[in-house]
Amino acid sequence: MKMSIKQLRAFLAVAHTLNFARASERLNLSQPALSLTIKNLEEVLGGSLLNRSTRKVTLTQAGEFFLPTARQLLADIDNAEETMRQRFTLQRGKVSVAAMPSFAANALPGALKVFRERYSHINVTVHDVVNEQVIEMVKEGRVEMGIVFEPAPGGQLRFTPLGCDRFIAIVSQNSPLADRQQLSWRELLTLDFITLQHPSAVRLMLEEQLARSGCKLEVAMESHQLMTVGRMVAGGLGASAVPALCQQQMQDLGVVCLPLHGPVIEKRIGVVYADKPLSTAAQVLLEMLKTSFHA
Structure with missing residues (x-):
């Protein structure tokens, strides 16, 4: 059994209020359920975190020691959740693209202009390199997607024609x-x-x-x-x-x-990428390229 996010939130609520009733209200959890959650956390960690009496609740020495760690763990989890939410909703993130010069200098800027107008917090890196190097960079994972003339069939990469x-x-x-x-x-x-x-x-x-x-x-x-x-x-x-x-x-x-x-x-000209799901930002950029390119 391992420590859970629910257990961390329960411990922090009790540690901040030093009152099971108020902590239960804060968590929208019944007192018996809260007590069981704290008990399970103590079992996972191997000792008591709280001193309980009919009059008051206090932190044990172990609880005092664990409190800053618990705060940091929960803060890191919340930050990770927010970071990923922003990436999935395109509020932050980055996408790297390699494109052969004829496309990079002529067709790509228009699509990128539309992309940046809609998703200004997404960083875009463009590598203007020859066709063969585009494919090499995608295969090596140095960029997420590349724009090239259609490669020979049977390769390692997926190809979406534009x-x-x-x-x-x-x-x-x-x-x-x-x-x-x-x-x-x-x-x-x-x-x-x-x-x-x-x-x-x-x-x-x-x-x-x-x-x-x-x-x-x-x-x-x-x-x-x-x-x-x-x-x-x-x-x-x-x-x-x-x-x-x-x-x-x-x-x-x-x-x-x-x-x-x-x-x-x-x-044919199109987008090559590894045989795995593209990031949300790359997927959106690919759709914009499909819409904007009419060669």
Whole structure:
């Protein structure tokens, strides 16, 4: 038999009032039930905590010793209950997210704005990392959820789709192809092609899809970041293909964005997380992402 919260509350009520009748009223408990609860606590601890007589109730030496400990235990329990209640009702807490750069810089801020407006006491940490590192961080438990292109089936993580994103062409404003309405891959690849370095999921996806269509991706320049790729294209060094999520970001850099076909390359984007329940904050953020993302 172990000490219970009910027993702690009973002991503290009697210790504060030194009167079983008033303690019973405070606890909304009958005097016989209160006496039995105190007796059970004393049996658990192995000795008397209270001196009882017909005239008064006092604390034994052991009771005096136990009183501050009992207060602290109950305070810790009450604090833990309140902390968890606030977390479950989203009055406090935190959620950590890793997202591939194209999503982190373009689609994620809008969802986070709505989330913060509703749950301003929830701390949100965003890790802006490449697709492969997002998956690695989720697997290692360093973040609760990640936003990536759909991984290959059979992995350790759960995947909730948000939508599809397709690749678009980006060329400089001075490019001979800049005035076209759309481009084929064969036309785009007549220009020096700039893309992300291996082992980028974007690079791998382009190579695999083009190979199936009989096109070989000849790369003239490489970079680690899509923003750098965009700046290189804007500077007239060549052309590239990027997720449509980046369109506004690329246009802000001064490039021309064009639909791309032959083949159309697209892939689902979604949230990955470990095969266990998400925290309340992460669940709410996931629902907001599903509502706000319309690629």
